[in-house]
Amino acid sequence: MAMLEVKNLGISFGGLKAVDDFSMTIEKGQLYGLIGPNGAGKTTIFNLLTGVYKPTAGRVFLDGQDITGKNTIDINRAGIARTFQNIRLFAELSVLDNVKAGLHNHYPYSTLSGVLRLPSYRRQEKAMDDKAMEILKVFGLDGEFDYKASNLPYGKQRKLEIARALATEPKLLLLDEPAAGMNPNETAELMETIRFVRDHFDMTILLIEHDMKLVSGICEKLTVLNFGHMLAEGPTAEVLNNHDVIVAYLGE
Template identity: 60%
Template sequence: MTENTPLLKVDQVGIRFGGLKAVSDLNMELKQGELVGLIGPNGAGKTTFFNLLTGVYVPTEGTVSLSGEKLNGLPPHRITRKGISRTFQNIRLFSELSVLDNVKVAYHSLAKHSMLSSILRLPSYFSGEKEMEEKAIEFLKIFKLEGFLNEKAKNLPYGQQRRLEIARALAAYPKLLLLDEPAAGMNPQETHELMELIAFIRERFSLTVLLIEHDMQLVMGVCERIYVLDHGQLIAQGTPEEIRNNPKVIEAYLGEEVS
C-alpha cells in the first residue's frame, strides 16, 4: 500500500437479487483516518452495501479493495482478519454471555494459541486466555463498562449495549470500522454521548470510520465527508455543508429531516 493508496476503494460495485439491482455502479474511496457518513432514505441500499464490504454478499459487478488488496469472494471471517469490523442496525450481542465474554469472543478470531493447545490445556492456551482477558478489560474501561464485567449482556441498558457492541467490533483491531445506525433507539442525551464516543475512538485507535445513520445531527456533527445513496445509486457526495444544501439530497429525503 503506497501513501496515495486509499484504505478502502469501491469501484463500480453493484449487486442484483434476481432482476432487482439493490446497489448499482457505486464508487467510493476512504483515506486512512477519515470519518465518513453514508446516508439515504429507507431502502436506499445502505446496509446492503455494508454486507458487500464485509463478505455477507458477493458483488455481481465491480471490486472492493482494502489497502490495495481485492476482497471480492472472501468469506466474512477472512475480511475481518484483513481489517474490517462492523456493528449492526439491530444490536447483535451474545445476550446470555457476560459483558467480558462478549469482547473476548472477538479476540478469539485473532488468538495466537492453536486448537490443539486449547484441547490439551497447554500453557500457551492459559497464557493466551489471560492476555485476551486483560485486553478485553482494557477496552471495557475505555467504554466505561468495566463495572459490568460479569453482567449478562442482555441486562445492560440499551445505550450501554450499543457501547458494548462497538467495543467488541474494536477488539478485532480493525483498520476500518463500519457503524450501522449506532444511534437507533437512543435518546438525545445518549446520541450526544455517542457523537463524542465516535470522535474519541477514531482518534484513540487511528481508525477509519464509515457511518450509516438517519440522525442528521449526529452525521453532520462528526463526519468530514458524506455519501448519499438513493435506490441503490450514489446521488451525491461532499462536505456536510454541501450535502445539506444539495437539491438532489433534499428531494431524496422529501418528508425527512436533512438539516
C-alpha cells in the same frame, strides 16, 4: 493510499439492480457517512463490503488489497469489522466474554491445550482478559465486565458492540445506524464515543445513520444513496444543503 476504494460496485437480485455503479473513496482516518432514504441500498452496500453478498459488478479495495468476493471471515481478517442496526451481542455471555470473542483470531491456542488447560492456554486466556479489560476501560464498561450483556442498558449495549468489533483490530469500522433507538442524551454520548474511537484507535469509520444531528456533528464527508445509485457526495455541510438531497432525503 485510500483506506477503502469502491469502484463501480453493483449487485442484482432476480434482475433487480439493488446497487448499481456505486463508487466511493474513504481516506485513512476519515469519519465518513453513508446516508439515504429507507430502501436506498445502504445496508446492501455494507453486506457487499463485509462479504455477506458477492457483487455482480465492480471491485472493492481495502488499504490497497483487493477483497472483492471474499467471504466474511477473510474480510474480517483483512481488516473490516461491523456493528448492526439490531444489536447482535452474545446476550447470555458476560461483557468481558463478548469482547474476548473478538480477540480469538489474535490469541490462538490448540484445542488440546484448551481441553487440558495447559500453561499455554492459561497464558493466552490471561492475555485476552487483560486486552479485553483494556478495551472495556476505554468505553467505561470495565466496572461491569462480569454483567450479562443482556443486563446492560441499551446505550451501553451499543458501546459493547463497538468494543467487540474493535477487538478484532480492524482497519475500517462499519457502524450500521449506531444511534437507532437512542434518546438524545445517549446519542450525544455516542457522538463523543465515535470521535474518541477514531482518534484513540487511529480508526477509519464508515457509518450509516438517519439521525441528521449525529451525521452533521461527526461526519467529515458524505455519500448519499438513492434507489441504489449515488445521488451526491462531498463535504457534509455541502451535501446536506444540496437541493437534490433535500428533495429526495430530507423531504423538503
